[in-house]
Amino acid sequence: MSSQNTARPRAVFLDIDGTYADHGLAPEAHVEAVRGARRRGHLVFVCTGRPLSMVPDHILAAGFDGVITGAGARVDMNGEVLKDSRFSPETAALIVDTLDAHDVAYILEAPEALHGRTGVDERLRRVLTPVFAGRSRHDGLLSTDVDPVEDILRPVRYSDDLRGASFAKISCFDSPVPLGRLMDVIGPEAGLIPSSLSALGESAGEIFMAGTHKAVGIRVVQERLGLERADIVAIGDSANDIEMLEYAGVGIAVEGGHPSVLAVADQVTPGPAGNGVALALAGLGLLD
Template sequence: MPSQQTVRPRAIFLDIDGTYADHGLAPAAHVDAVRTARRLGHLVFVCTGRPLSMVPSHILEAGFDGSITGAGARVELGGEVLKDTRFDPDLAALIVETLDAHGAAYILEAPEALHGRTGVDQRLREVLGPIFAGRPQHDGVLSTDVDPLEDILGPMQYSDDLRSTSYAKISCFDSPVPLQQLVDALGPQVGLIPSSLSALGDRAGEIFMAGTHKAVGIQVVEEHLGLDRADIVAIGDSANDIEMLEYAGVGIAVEGGHPAVLAVADRTTAGPAGNGVALAFEELGLLG
């Protein structure tokens, strides 16, 4: 450990969207903060609801000690996969059959790829196009040419029958029936959180394996490395960050984030346009 280390080593877990990056881009201050903290002996991990197949390489270029993806379903540390959980095959098929029976537009998320029914890309363009069209392309410090629709559709593989697909999570963007109603009918093994695209309302959301969330992934890293929970820091902004902020020794919410995230946080920081991750690192003494 470098001699200039002045605080005890910490393990920091960073949500991506709306926390570490925005509009597909991480500010230079965030990249520098990650690299500096690691150089000083701290560990820094990506902890995202995105499956690995949706985490762009330019996000990972800062250099991280590992990643938790699929909101806790998959954990990778130093190139070693410590956890890769998927829906039970019978339940996975039932969920697909249920969504198809009600004409829902959805994506099955797996580490290796996203899976959708043939033609769902056109449906998503119709549903999401107007929402994304209203988003600013430039946000203060940040600017990028990343197309949010292509961010979703780029890793997609299409099939007429998805019942045998192996996956860990589902993003549903358009259900003619309130999505909670469908999830309730599937039983206690299945959970639902609201979509981060609030304009979609109750017809959208993320369907996940009950009991799987970001804090579960953090625990895998904690046990593998022998970390002290008090030294765990988590930063996030969305509904799927609630458990990790509650679990961490220090939970930091992004200003303007989901109300439930703000309610469980120990402190807040700015969003990516305000270099919030770098500010939080500085306040915790992680940058020397």
């Protein structure tokens, strides 16, 4: 773990869902924490599994120094695209064919848009609406009410033929068979992690490019800015945050997060309802 000396600037990388925001709602304390850390000369980045097309303006409005999306597949900073990797056309077509053959509801994730089969929106509404029914609400600075299902579906473009789509990651829902069984068909070019929506169990998950994870995106930023690894702070809660927390000088997990994330964390902080990001940054001496 790195020292908490605040004489030098730190670079903070924040997961969105379950960390910075609760189902699309960022509490005011988190917004002010981002702004306060940047006023002190620290750098703050979004580092999310969401594709860029699924990161709404009300999240980014707090002001960030850059955005890592697609769980490390894409890196944007100061209007420049530093990284944009996607599945090869051959692997992309194989994934689409395999998911279609097993009647999986899925969304293909690209920086410019999400892609879904015609009619998948209604299927996803049936599956996801009960999951979000008991969500908490925040009287936040940036948004007072966000429908998380529509937040997911808003950027989706629908088509009857997705074999030609270019994408970096796939979110799968409502699979009739455990998704792990399909990975042998898809092959070593792809990996599978559990969905952040744990209530969906083995019927849901995220398929990603093998070797791509959030720490890969962080390293791109680190090399561009000449950062010391010891000065990197990362906060997250889900399975796709494991490598990020392991790589950071200070890795902070959210209470109640994925057990593997908690196992690699240096510290633990509350979730968005408890203003955990703000508490963590204050504890590190990064705020006013």
